[in-house]
Amino acid sequence: MAVYTEVPDEDLAAFLAAYDVGEAVSFKGIAEGVENSNYLLVTTTDRFILTLYEKRVERGDLPFFLGLLEHLSARGLTCPQPVKARDGSVLKELCGRPAAMVTFLDGVWVRRPTPEHCAELGHALAALHEAGRGFPLKRPNALSVDGWLALAATARGRSDAVTPGLDALIAQELDHLAPAFAGLDLPSGVIHADLFPNNVFFLGDRLSGLIDFYFACDDAYAYDLAICLNAWCFDPDGGYDPAKGAALLAAYHAARPLSEAEIAAFPTLARGAAIRFLLTRLVDWLDTPPGAMVQKLDPLEYLAKLRFHQQAESVAAYGWTAP
Numbered sequence: 001m002a003v004y005t006e007v008p009d010e011d012l013a014a015f016l017a018a019y020d021v022g023e024a025v026s027f028k029g030i031a032e033g034v035e036n037s038n039y040l041l042v043t044t045t046d047r048f049i050l051t052l053y054e055k056r057v058e059r060g061d062l063p064f065f066l067g068l069l070e071h072l073s074a075r076g077l078t079c080p081q082p083v084k085a086r087d088g089s090v091l092k093e094l095c096g097r098p099a100a101m102v103t104f105l106d107g108v109w110v111r112r113p114t115p116e117h118c119a120e121l122g123h124a125l126a127a128l129h130e131a132g133r134g135f136p137l138k139r140p141n142a143l144s145v146d147g148w149l150a151l152a153a154t155a156r157g158r159s160d161a162v163t164p165g166l167d168a169l170i171a172q173e174l175d176h177l178a179p180a181f182a183g184l185d186l187p188s189g190v191i192h193a194d195l196f197p198n199n200v201f202f203l204g205d206r207l208s209g210l211i212d213f214y215f216a217c218d219d220a221y222a223y224d225l226a227i228c229l230n231a232w233c234f235d236p237d238g239g240y241d242p243a244k245g246a247a248l249l250a251a252y253h254a255a256r257p258l259s260e261a262e263i264a265a266f267p268t269l270a271r272g273a274a275i276r277f278l279l280t281r282l283v284d285w286l287d288t289p290p291g292a293m294v295q296k297l298d299p300l301e302y303l304a305k306l307r308f309h310q311q312a313e314s315v316a317a318y319g320w321t322a323p
């Protein structure tokens, strides 16, 4: 469930009075998502998503997220566009929470991505990286090496309850990744950092929009590509699908050619991307009280992905070589 804050009708009407969007016709909570309270709002003029930012989103980060959506939309990327109130602001308050309205995007997310979907994704990810250039605000990636070490410390001594040996495996992997990441100097800029299938909309076979920029930050572009490979290119049974990986990498490379350094670093980046989601899922798994109405995501899915990447000696392991 992702409606943590219920909005009374009179509060909604007072909120909407600050905008030129007409009056509410319908207002429904959206069950999908876990971070924030999201509502689908239909007014006499259009459809919008109204989001109340809950405790996991830092208030200080909201100008980065909302400003980024404006920057990307202005450069032709199809992503939610923040709606300005009559006073020009995009961030307001509703029911004691920071709140913003964004435009509604048509499309549905694909449960079973094909290589064709992965190719569309590769193209869109490169377009996102290009469109992000020149965005003036900065947000370091809180979920890079230092964030992984902090999460691992939180889970230490408890992860073996999820699967035996997990504590030691995480410690060994971080011993490998911390110096490996410190030695990287790759092209960087704004990345999405959470571009999973549920954040990418399609109309038919064509990608129609990207959503959920609440992990966006500054980091290596190829790390974003590695996050996508993990999220899109493994089959439901856990096996890596080289046709999907090749489609993703080739489409990205055609739109934003990867450097030799990015290609050489790819297995390391993929390991980093795997431990990042392994750790956040693990800590959520350990710390979410039984019965909480939040979907718990499986950390072991990412342990299997990590093991796959540990065997990869070069990008060829992903079914692709640079042309």
Ligand SMILES: Nc1ncnc2c1ncn2[C@@H]1O[C@H](COP(=O)(O)OP(=O)(O)OP(=O)(O)O)[C@@H](O)[C@H]1O
Residues within 6 Å of the ligand: 002, 030, 032, 033, 034, 035, 036, 037, 038, 049, 080, 102, 103, 104, 105, 106, 198, 199, 211, 212, 213, 214
């Ligand atoms: N601009 C939009 N247009 C259409 N639908 C949207 C839009 N933004 C969000 N949604 C819908 O709301 C759902 C939840 O949104 P979102 O993924 O941003 O939530 P969240 O709480 O940040 O969740 P999570 O981080 O877990 O994915 C999406 O799956 C989608 O169905």
Ligand SMILES: N[C@@H](CCO)C(=O)O
Residues within 6 Å of the ligand: 194, 196, 277, 280, 281, 297
């Ligand atoms: N995409 C994340 C969850 C929410 O951001 C995951 O699958 O672990």
